[in-house]
Structures are given as C-alpha cells and as structure tokens.
Amino acid sequence: MAAAGPPPSVRMLPAEPGVYRFRTAAGRALYIGRAIDLRRRVGSYWRDLRDRPHLSRMVAQVGRIEAVACDSGHEAAWLERNLLEREMPYWNRTPGGAEVPVYIRLDQRVGLRAVRSPDTVAGSRLFGPYLGGLKVRLALSALERLIPIAYAASKLSGSERDLARVRGVEQSDRAALMDAAMAVLERDPAAVAAVRTELVRRRDCASADLGFELAGQLQAELEAIEWIVSEQKATRTDTRDLVVHGWADGLLVRFEMRAGRLSTWTQRRCSEPTARDRVAATAPEWQSFATRNAALAARLHHVQR
Structure with a gap:
C-alpha cells in the first residue's frame, strides 16, 4: 500500500x-x-x-x-x-x-591483483579501498582485457606465450603496461577516457554482432571501472583525523574523519560569527563538499520548520 x-x-x-x-x-x-x-x-x-x-x-x-x-x-x-x-x-x-572492502595491488612481479589487506609489499602500489569485491573483479577484468600485463611476464606457459603473441605483447612492454594501468588507477583523465572509449567500442561491436553475452559483460566492466575511478573521499588509506565544517543560513554542518573514515555527521543551529573560525579551518579539498552540504541542510531545515 x-x-x-x-x-x-x-x-x-x-x-x-x-x-x-x-x-x-x-x-x-x-x-x-x-x-x-x-x-x-x-x-x-x-x-x-x-x-x-x-x-x-x-x-x-x-x-x-x-x-x-x-x-x-x-x-x-x-x-x-x-x-x-x-x-x-x-x-x-x-x-x-x-559490500566487502577491497584493494587493488599493482605488483612488479604479478601485475594486478585484488587483495583484502592494505599491507604494503615491496615493489608494489596499493590503490583503494573500494567497496564491493565483484565490482573490483570486474574492473580488473576490464583492465586486463585492455592492458594485458600478465602476458608481459618473464615466465609464461606455452599457451600463455601463444596468447601473448596473439595480443601482440612482449616482455619488453611490461613497464609501459604497468604505467598505463597505474594511470587509470590514479584517475588520470586521459587514461580513464581511453579505457572508457575502448570498452564502449567493444561493447557496441559485440552487440552489433549479436554477441549479447559479451556485450553485457563489457557493460558490467565499464560500470565497474566507473565505480573505482569515481571521486571518493569518505574512506582513505591516509589515516589522519580531521574535522570538516560548512555553514549556510544559520545552520552548521560538521563531519569528522577518524582513522581515515568519515564516520560522524551532525548539524545544528549556529550564528555566522560562531561558525566562521570552524569553516575557515576546513581543509581546502573539503570546502566544496562542506559548503554545498551546508546549503542543502539549510534548505531542508527551513522547509521542515
């Protein structure tokens, strides 16, 4: 009902x-x-x-x-x-x-891998955390499809060597492929756009050839790439603590990040002079977030009074 x-x-x-x-x-x-x-x-x-x-x-x-x-x-x-x-x-x-928290490890020896632990490993870079093991696995499938680091390894089986030849990959390509994967995981706009464009092209080609199962897989991979490269400040590997304030029309919004997680959200009535120092102390990278959410909180508050 x-x-x-x-x-x-x-x-x-x-x-x-x-x-x-x-x-x-x-x-x-x-x-x-x-x-x-x-x-x-x-x-x-x-x-x-x-x-x-x-x-x-x-x-x-x-x-x-x-x-x-x-x-x-x-x-x-x-x-x-x-x-x-x-x-x-x-x-x-x-x-x-x-959802399960997952990281992506880019390793000089094994390439791309989904891991649960944020522990660092020599010769590797850790990216994340991301929410959703399935999304991360799909994103890795997309990256491995377009950036085949695994086939540029020094030790390959016979079938893997055949696949590497088909894909035109040699061991000497490994450094360039590592750089390409890193650029995507670091959310470089040009690198992300290139991956997005190629996945869309392959999806549309598969659909045109009536390969709807492959087209569906590529669409899922595209959505997973969008998930891992999207803006995400609420949880970080940087475990510093900080407090974020925004003020609008008599309402102060406060967010607290503790051990790298944005986990407290409060709001209360507050005069502008009282709020001024708190807002000024908010880190620059959080100011836009704080300002627009204070404005949203004020709109909601005034219509509900």
Whole structure:
C-alpha cells in the first residue's frame, strides 16, 4: 500500500548520489540509507512500498529528512557504511552494509591483483579501498582485457606465450603496461577516457554482432571501472583525523574523519560569527563538499520548520 504523498522537503533534495537520514520530529534517528538519486529514492518511501511493506510504520514516524550530497555512488556507499558502523538506527538491519572492502595491488612481479589487506609489499602500489569485491573483479577484468600485463611476464606457459603473441605483447612492454594501468588507477583523465572509449567500442561491436553475452559483460566492466575511478573521499588509506565544517543560513554542518573514515555527521543551529573560525579551518579539498552540504541542510531545515 502506498504511503501518503512525500513531504515538501523531498523536492529540496538533489537528483544526485548521497546519503539520507530520517529522524522523528523529536530528533531520534530512524534510518540511514544511500541513493544514486536522492530525490527519487527518498520520495519512493511515500509513493510505493510494495517491496518494503515493513517500512510503512517507520515512514509514519518521519518528522525530518537530512541528506548529504556525495560526489559519486561509491562515496555514498562508503559514507553510509561508515555511519552505520558507528551507530545503527533502529530501522537499519545491516551494520556497515553488505559490500566487502577491497584493494587493488599493482605488483612488479604479478601485475594486478585484488587483495583484502592494505599491507604494503615491496615493489608494489596499493590503490583503494573500494567497496564491493565483484565490482573490483570486474574492473580488473576490464583492465586486463585492455592492458594485458600478465602476458608481459618473464615466465609464461606455452599457451600463455601463444596468447601473448596473439595480443601482440612482449616482455619488453611490461613497464609501459604497468604505467598505463597505474594511470587509470590514479584517475588520470586521459587514461580513464581511453579505457572508457575502448570498452564502449567493444561493447557496441559485440552487440552489433549479436554477441549479447559479451556485450553485457563489457557493460558490467565499464560500470565497474566507473565505480573505482569515481571521486571518493569518505574512506582513505591516509589515516589522519580531521574535522570538516560548512555553514549556510544559520545552520552548521560538521563531519569528522577518524582513522581515515568519515564516520560522524551532525548539524545544528549556529550564528555566522560562531561558525566562521570552524569553516575557515576546513581543509581546502573539503570546502566544496562542506559548503554545498551546508546549503542543502539549510534548505531542508527551513522547509521542515
């Protein structure tokens, strides 16, 4: 059964990735979730709960909606996970989400590999963390398809040598292939664009040849590449602590990063003079994030007063 129409605050939400939090009118947290499109996802709670009938009782208690606009679905996934690991509201059922944290190791000896541990290994570079083992495996499949480091190794079996010849790869290509993979993992725009363009070309060729299974695989790999190269600040290998503040129209939003994880999100009424020093102390790379989310918090707050 559909719930009553969505509250006016839903129209204030951006059609962008992010994390949302439902509270009662008294301020008690009910639920934290994430979305690729905040406006559509949050609005769905008031439109159609046929696949989630148990949430109708929760929706009836929602008095306030809060949201954080993220730079990607991957960032939203990490922020949701971090918040839920710190504190899980009553209506959430899975602390920290279901995806597995994974890293990609680029090793001089073995090439690309998905690993669970962030431990460093001599002669290697570690990238991540990423959420979702399947997404990482698909991304590695795409990279190995286009940048075949494994076939530039010094020790290959007979069949591997045959495949290397078919792909036109020699051991002397290894350094260049390592550099190409590193450029993608470091999110170099030109390198990412080249991978994206080639995957799209191969997908479309496979589809035109009625190779729909291959086309589907290439589309999944393309989406996985987008996942691992998207902007993601909510969890880092850099374990420094920091505090981020944004202020807009009388509302101060505060985020805390502890041990490399953005895991605390609060907001409160605050005068501009009181907020000024806190906002000024926010690191430059976080200022855009903080400013736009303070503005979003203020819009939501004023329509819900």
